[in-house]
Amino acid sequence: MDQSLIHLRDIEANQAAFLVSMLNSSSCNFYAVDSTRRILDAVGFQPLSEADEWSIVPGGKYYVVKNDTAIFAFIAGNAPVESEGFRIISAHTDSPCFKLKPNCEIYGDGGVVSLNVEKYGGGILYTWFDRPLAISGRVLTRGESPLAPRQHLVDSRRPVATIPHLAIHFNREVNSGNPLSVQKDMKPVLGYFSQQQIAEAKKSGGFIPALLVDLINQNLAENSRPVFAEDILDYELCLYPAEPATVVGLNSDILQSHRIDDLSMAFSGLAALILEAEHPADATRVLALFDNEETGSGTKQGAASPVLRHIMERVCISLSADKQALYRALARSFMISADDAHAWHPNYNEKYDPTNHPVIGGGPVVKINANCKYMTDGRSAAVFHALCDQAGVKMQYFVNHADVAGGSTLGNISSSQFDIPGVDVGCAIWAMHSARESASLSDHLDMIKVFRQLLK
Ligand code: ZN
Numbered sequence: 001m002d003q004s005l006i007h008l009r010d011i012e013a014n015q016a017a018f019l020v021s022m023l024n025s026s027s028c029n030f031y032a033v034d035s036t037r038r039i040l041d042a043v044g045f046q047p048l049s050e051a052d053e054w055s056i057v058p059g060g061k062y063y064v065v066k067n068d069t070a071i072f073a074f075i076a077g078n079a080p081v082e083s084e085g086f087r088i089i090s091a092h093t094d095s096p097c098f099k100l101k102p103n104c105e106i107y108g109d110g111g112v113v114s115l116n117v118e119k120y121g122g123g124i125l126y127t128w129f130d131r132p133l134a135i136s137g138r139v140l141t142r143g144e145s146p147l148a149p150r151q152h153l154v155d156s157r158r159p160v161a162t163i164p165h166l167a168i169h170f171n172r173e174v175n176s177g178n179p180l181s182v183q184k185d186m187k188p189v190l191g192y193f194s195q196q197q198i199a200e201a202k203k204s205g206g207f208i209p210a211l212l213v214d215l216i217n218q219n220l221a222e223n224s225r226p227v228f229a230e231d232i233l234d235y236e237l238c239l240y241p242a243e244p245a246t247v248v249g250l251n252s253d254i255l256q257s258h259r260i261d262d263l264s265m266a267f268s269g270l271a272a273l274i275l276e277a278e279h280p281a282d283a284t285r286v287l288a289l290f291d292n293e294e295t296g297s298g299t300k301q302g303a304a305s306p307v308l309r310h311i312m313e314r315v316c317i318s319l320s321a322d323k324q325a326l327y328r329a330l331a332r333s334f335m336i337s338a339d340d341a342h343a344w345h346p347n348y349n350e351k352y353d354p355t356n357h358p359v360i361g362g363g364p365v366v367k368i369n370a371n372c373k374y375m376t377d378g379r380s381a382a383v384f385h386a387l388c389d390q391a392g393v394k395m396q397y398f399v400n401h402a403d404v405a406g407g408s409t410l411g412n413i414s415s416s417q418f419d420i421p422g423v424d425v426g427c428a429i430w431a432m433h434s435a436r437e438s439a440s441l442s443d444h445l446d447m448i449k450v451f452r453q454l455l456k
Contacts, residue, residue: 007042008043008274008275008278011271011274011275012275015271015444015445015448016255016441016444016445018267018271019255019264019267019268019271019441019444020245020247020255020257022035022036022039022263022267022270023245023257023259023260023263023264023267024244024245024257026093026259026263026267027134027136027155027240028095028097028136028137028155028238028240029069029093029094029095029291030068030069030136030137030138030153030236031136031153031155032069032093032259032263032266032289033065033068033069033070033071033093033289034068034153036071036073036266036267036270036289037063037065037071039270039274040061040063040071040073040270040274043061043274043277044061044277045061045062045063045073045277046060046061046062046063047062047063047064047065048062048063048064049064050064050066050310054314054315054318055318056076056314056315056318056319057076058076058077058078058319059075059076059078059280060075060076061073061074061075061076061277062074062075062076064311066291066300066301066307067291067299067300067301068138068151068153069093069094069291069292069301070093070289070290070291070301070302070307071093071289072286072287072288072289072307072308072311073270073273073286073287074284074285074286074287074311074315075273075277075281075284075285076284076315076319077281077282077283077284077285078280078281078282079282079283080319080320080322080325081284081315081316081319081320081325081329082316082320082322082324082325082328082329082332083282083328083332084282084283084284084329084332085283085284085328085329085330085331085332085333085334085420086283086284086285086286086312086329086330086333086334086335086420087281087283087284087285087286087333087334087454087455088286088287088288088308088333088334088335088336088420088422089269089272089273089286089287089288089335089336089338089451089454089455090269090287090288090289090290090303090308090335090336090337090338090410090411090414091262091263091265091266091269091288091289091290091337091338091339091410092262092266092289092290092291092292092293092294092303092339092410093262093263093266093289093290093291094120094121094291094292094293094294094295095121095258095259095261095262095263095294095433096119096120096121096122096123096294096433097120097121097123097238097239097240098117098118098119098120098123098128098182098186098188098238098239099117099118099119099120099137099236099237099238099239100115100116100117100135100208100235100237100238100239101116101117101118102234103116104116104117104206104208105190105206105207105208106187107198110192111192111193111194111195111197111198112189112191112192113189113190113191113192113193113198113207114187114188114189114190115161115187115188115189115190115208115239116187117182117186117187117188117239118182119182119186120238120294120295121294121295121433122294122433123433123434123435124431124433124434124435125180125182125185125186126165126178126180127431127434127435127436128163128186128239128241128435129163129164129165130162130163130164130165131162131163131241131242131243131435132159132162132241132242132243133159133160133161133162133163133188133239133240133241133242134155134156134157134158134159134160134161134239134240134241134242135154135155135156135160135161135208135211135237135238135239135240136153136154136155136156136237136238136240137153137154137235137236137237137238138151138152138153138154138235138236138237139151139152139154139212139216139232139234139235139237140152140232140233140234140235141216141227141231141232141233142231142233149233149234150227152215152216152219152227154212154215154216154219154237155215156211156215157242158242159242160190160191160211161188161189161190161191161239162188162189163186163187163188163189164189166185188239190207190208191207193207204229205229205230205232208237209229209232210229212229212232212235213227213228213229213232240258240259241258241435241436243258243436244257245257245258247441248438253361253440253441253442254360254438254439254440254441255438255439255440255441255444256436256437256438256439257436257437258435258436258437259437260340260429260437260438260439261339261340261429261432261433261437262293262338262339262340262426264340264427264429264439264444265338265339265340265426265427265447266289266338268338268427268444268447268448268451269287269289269338269451270287271448271451272448272451272452272454272455273285273287273451273455275448275452276452276455276456279456281455281456284315284319284329285455286308286311286312288308288414290302290303290307290308290410293339293409293410297410297413302413303410303413303414303417304413304416304417305417306417308414308417308418309417309418312326312329312330312418313326316329330418330419330420331420333420333421334380334383334420334421334422334454335375335411335414335420335421335422335423336384336422336423336425336451336454337375337409337410337411337414337422337423337424337425338425338426338447338451339409339410339424339426340426340427340428340429340432340437340439341358341365341367341398341425341426341427341428341429342358342398342428342429342432343358343359343360343428343429343430343439344357344358344359344360344428345430350401351401351404352401353398353399353400353401353402356368356396356397356398356399357398358396358397358398358428359396359428360428360429360430360438360439360440360443361440361442361443362394362396362428362443363388363393363394363395363396363443363446364384364388364393364395364396364425364426364427364443364446364447364450365395365396365397365398365425365426365427365428366381366384366385366395366396366397366398366423366424366425367397367398367399367409367424367425367426368381368397368398368399369399369400369406372412373406373407373408373412374408374409374411374412374424375411375412375414375415375422375423375424376411376422376423376424376425377421379421380421380422380423381423383421383423384423384425384450387450387453387454388450390453391446391449391450391452391453392449393446393449393450394446395450396428398426398428409424409426410424411423411424412424425447427439427440427443427444427447428440428443
């Protein structure tokens with residue numbers, strides 16, 4: 001993370017640089033949460049453990065981390081929680097990628113070592129070919145007891161793998177459509193090694209365990225016991241495109257990066273929360289960054305779990321003597337569920353609704369679906385429209401072409417856990433789920449302004 005951006009004044013003045021810096025320091029869901037936590041620490045939020053008793057005070061700033069892949073920050077309101085409720089911005093920390101399987105090394109001819117991987121989420125596979133790929137995630141090593149392994153975040157930072165495409169000479173039809181098998185076509189190559197190197201690596205558990213041990217030991221706190229390959233109990237590691245986020249286009253206004261969906265919304269929400277934290281408010285303001293949206297949100301740290309409801313319950317119990325405070329607060333709450341939207345693509349006009357296709361640079365997008373795939377209804381869309389007006393920001397609508405089935409997102413999944421009104425929104429992006437997605441920087445700055453209106 002760019003340490004110069006950790007001061008609020010700098011974030012306020014350099015919001016685009018803040019987003020780019022956060023994207024670059026968040027190579028996977030674990031690091032997205034870690035980067036967020038560091039910013040929250042720096043601006044005075046206090047960590048709360050789910051296992052402790054909480055005593056929340058009005059105006060207090062707190063955060064809760066779940067599984068190291070989801071994070072929930074909140075500022076307790078100054079008015080009674082039952083009278084002002086919660087103002088929530090939600091987004092997700094995960095993005096499509098490839099995860100390393102256990103026993104992931106495959107030894108081939110000429111000492112070539114490949115990695116056995118599994119696809120996470122619904123990525124556009126062929127955008128992952130021929131790129132520099134790095135590895136990041138979490139490693140669990142032997143701890144004090146079987147139930148308490150030590151946990152280490154690791155990020156190779158440098159590209160350590162690539163997925164080479166088959167030459168066109170072996171498949172002349174490649175440009176006419178080329179079905180891909182994850183198991184066969186998408187195995188990243190770690191390099192080529194001498195027989196001696198391979199024999200030595202196998203003796204100490206393999207090349208990946210050796211890399212992990214190096215990365216862990218480089219970052220160990222002073223006086224910590226060093227880690228050895230035999231200490232590794234398990235890992236959750238993903239490959240990520242190592243090219244940093246960049247700004248492209250003749251006007252230098254298009255943000256291009258891996259993980260724009262949905263870290264761009266997560267960090268726009270974070271920017272809004274910490275900038276508004278300077279100003280007291282009556283409502284309790286919440287930033288909820290869930291994990292596992294790309295696989296249906298059905299984990300303990302996903303939007304389908306009770307994690308956020310439990311946090312809101314504990315806030316109400318801590319702040320109010322009224323036994324019905326939670327229910328009264330929910331009735332006065334509002335949620336903006338922020339997940340990026342599809343921008344009109346100049347090459348595929350026919351894919352879009354004729355009158356409701358958001359454009360890059362056209363401002364925040366409200367998502368609407370007649371069959372309720374989004375939580376947006378007329379009333380919540382009106383609230384968002386009014387917030388945009390108040391922020392002085394243009395807004396636009398996304399509705400699917402009537403013959404195209406669209407995606408879904410966090411909003412409705414969250415409302416199965418707590419029945420509050422809300423709206424699904426996002427910034428319009430190109431190439432959703434590509435290894436490199438593109439978005440407008442100005443749309444994000446506008447979205448931060450609208451989020452700030454909700455949190456005022
Ligand atoms: Zn998303």
